[in-house]
Amino acid sequence: MRELVYTGFISLDGVLDSPGGGPGEEHRSRGWVFKDIEFLPEAFSLKGEELEETSALMFGRRSYEAFAPIWRDSDDHADYRELPKYVVSAALPDDALxxxxxxxxxxxxxxxxxxxxxxxxxxxxxxxSAELARRLSDAGLIDRYHLLCFPLLLGAGKSLFSTADKAKQVLRLRDSAAYPNGVVKLLYDVVR
Known part of the structure; x- marks a missing residue:
C-alpha cells in the first residue's frame, strides 16, 4: 500500500495559510515563512530529503492552480517536473491541467x-492543500506528517487539522530537529 505524506509549513497555532506569499495567497500575513524568520538553509533541508522518497505529488484544486504554473518553470522545483501528479477535485475540468x-x-x-x-x-x-489535508486526515488516509513549525502565531487562517469531533488519533515521532531561527522540524507517523 502506498503512503500518503502531508508536508508543509505551519505556524505554532496550526495555521498553514499563505506561507510563501505567492499569487492566490490571501492571508493578511502572507509570506510569513520568509518575512519574519531568519532564513537558514539547514531548516529547509527536509525538502531535499523528501524528494528522495517522493514517487508522486498530490494537490487539492486551489493549490494545484497556484503551484502548477509556477513550479513547472521553476529551477527550484525542477525535480518535480516529471513526477506523476494527482489533483483531487470534483470541479477541475481535465482541460484545465x-x-x-x-x-x-x-x-x-x-x-x-x-x-x-x-x-x-x-x-x-x-x-x-489545506482543505484536502483536513478531508484526508478525517478519513484516516494520511500516514505521515512532515511539518516545519515556525515560531509565529498567525491567528485566523486555514488550519491543517479540522475541528470535526472524531476519535483520538495517536502520532509517533519519527524525527525532529530544532534550528537556531526557532523553526522546528516534526516528522510523525500516524499510528494505526
Missing part, C-alpha cells in the same frame, strides 16, 4: 484516493 508539468491525473473523490493508495508505488506527498 497545466501542460508540460509531467503526467497529471484528476481524482474526483476520496474513494479514488483510497484506490490510489491500494496500488503499487512509493510515497505520495501532499503539498499545500
Amino acid at each position: 497545466v501542460p508540460g508539468w509531467g503526467p497529471t491525473t484528476v481524482l474526483r473523490s476520496t474513494d479514488e484516493v483510497v484506490e490510489l493508495k491500494k496500488g503499487e508505488g512509493g510515497a505520495i506527498f501532499i503539498h499545500g
